[in-house]
Amino acid sequence: MKTRSLGYEIAMTALVLVLIAGIAGALLGLVNHFTKVDAEELVARKATAVYKGELKSFPLQEGISQQIQFEGGRVFGVYVPKDPSVQNVYVLCAEGTGAYKGKLSILINITDGKIKSIAKYEADETPGLGSKALQESYFKQYYDVAITPDFAGFRLVKTAPAVSSEVKAISGASKSSTAVTNAVNAAALWYKTVILKGGAQ
Amino acid sequence: MRNNKLNILTNGVVKSNPTFRLVLGTCPTLAVTTQALNGLAMGAAVTFVLLCSNVMISILKNVIPDRVRIPAFVVIIATFVTVVQMVMQKFLPSLYEALGVFLPLIVVNCIILARAEAFASCNPVLDSALDGIGMGFGFTLSLTFIGIVRELLGAGSFFGLPIGSLGNVSMTVFILPAGGFLVYGTLMALVNFLTRIAENRKYEKSAEHIASAEKEA
Numbered sequence: 001m002k003t004r005s006l007g008y009e010i011a012m013t014a015l016v017l018v019l020i021a022g023i024a025g026a027l028l029g030l031v032n033h034f035t036k037v038d039a040e041e042l043v044a045r046k047a048t049a050v051y052k053g054e055l056k057s058f059p060l061q062e063g064i065s066q067q068i069q070f071e072g073g074r075v076f077g078v079y080v081p082k083d084p085s086v087q088n089v090y091v092l093c094a095e096g097t098g099a100y101k102g103k104l105s106i107l108i109n110i111t112d113g114k115i116k117s118i119a120k121y122e123a124d125e126t127p128g129l130g131s132k133a134l135q136e137s138y139f140k141q142y143y144d145v146a147i148t149p150d151f152a153g154f155r156l157v158k159t160a161p162a163v164s165s166e167v168k169a170i171s172g173a174s175k176s177s178t179a180v181t182n183a184v185n186a187a188a189l190w191y192k193t194v195i196l197k198g199g200a201q
Numbered sequence: 202m203r204n205n206k207l208n209i210l211t212n213g214v215v216k217s218n219p220t221f222r223l224v225l226g227t228c229p230t231l232a233v234t235t236q237a238l239n240g241l242a243m244g245a246a247v248t249f250v251l252l253c254s255n256v257m258i259s260i261l262k263n264v265i266p267d268r269v270r271i272p273a274f275v276v277i278i279a280t281f282v283t284v285v286q287m288v289m290q291k292f293l294p295s296l297y298e299a300l301g302v303f304l305p306l307i308v309v310n311c312i313i314l315a316r317a318e319a320f321a322s323c324n325p326v327l328d329s330a331l332d333g334i335g336m337g338f339g340f341t342l343s344l345t346f347i348g349i350v351r352e353l354l355g356a357g358s359f360f361g362l363p364i365g366s367l368g369n370v371s372m373t374v375f376i377l378p379a380g381g382f383l384v385y386g387t388l389m390a391l392v393n394f395l396t397r398i399a400e401n402r403k404y405e406k407s408a409e410h411i412a413s414a415e416k417e418a
Contacts, residue, residue: 012266013266013268013269016264016265016266016269016273017269017272017273017276020261020265020273020276020277021276024276024277024279024280027280027284028280028283028284028287031283031284031287031288032287034291035287035288035290035291035292036291037290037291042294045294124301126376126377129373
């Protein structure tokens, strides 16, 4: 067998690898063009879980976010319906700390000062345990409680709730229940401060 | 010849099932089978990658220099995995989220690299495709099976549908990692037990044949 020079061998090996990588890169670029999901679209798609209809971004009012922030959570996105005839509907993306793996975030639909629906946005709780705090049966406890200017927030309890602002924690999932409550309270505080009191005070 | 092709196809499903017989790819097996649907989706993703990479590697086996075959294989496998990932994120976002980090980790799934190295790099294209489908199907079947058992015991549901009041008496441990090991081990023992029975029966039958043939003689 004819022995090839070192240079030839190096060049051929490199060429083949570069060609394979180049074709692979081109293919991925093509696929990416058709499957691109931008962040805005992702939120809007997830938000359909709590509001059926097109949404547009609503200013978060960064200047006052300092006062709105409280220890347990924060609101990181607010959306309102595109349709101008629909008033008083806010879809909030809120994050709560204290979850099993640190944080979780949920979507909250506040219509006419009351929470109408909640859905999971991003959470990684233990299936069968923490995940129970991300189900409709648990979320229901927050619904239809009027958020007034002096609303003090939801309180997590371990026994049967006595008042409407008390929420019974899921047994075995205290951490996840706490994180959801934190996120809901962050949303309620944002609503109170920005919408009910009309901004910075 | 036709029998040979059929053998290649069924090899991955029964005789060298990647999960229960070869014990390959146990990491995603244990991690994603908390629900039957997740197991099925993971299996489908792996099958697609396995089929595409087997075919591609088989086509390119004479072009790829022998000494750099591993980097070339990894680039090819990673490309198909990324395609699956992008498509899933766009069209099946909930499954994409459920599979999480285990979707990109298919790149280093040992079933795929093992089949590329052991089969596709030294066999014709059609055989490699059949091997990919067979192995992928075996993997999907096993993962779905483990998922069904874990979901049934751990959450009392079947493919997400609650079965009566079984949810009230379900044992959460089966959805947790420990339960994954328990179910995997038990099922593996069961599969090995059944295979042995089948093999013994085959052996006895052939022994009988020989005995009767000897008697006649």
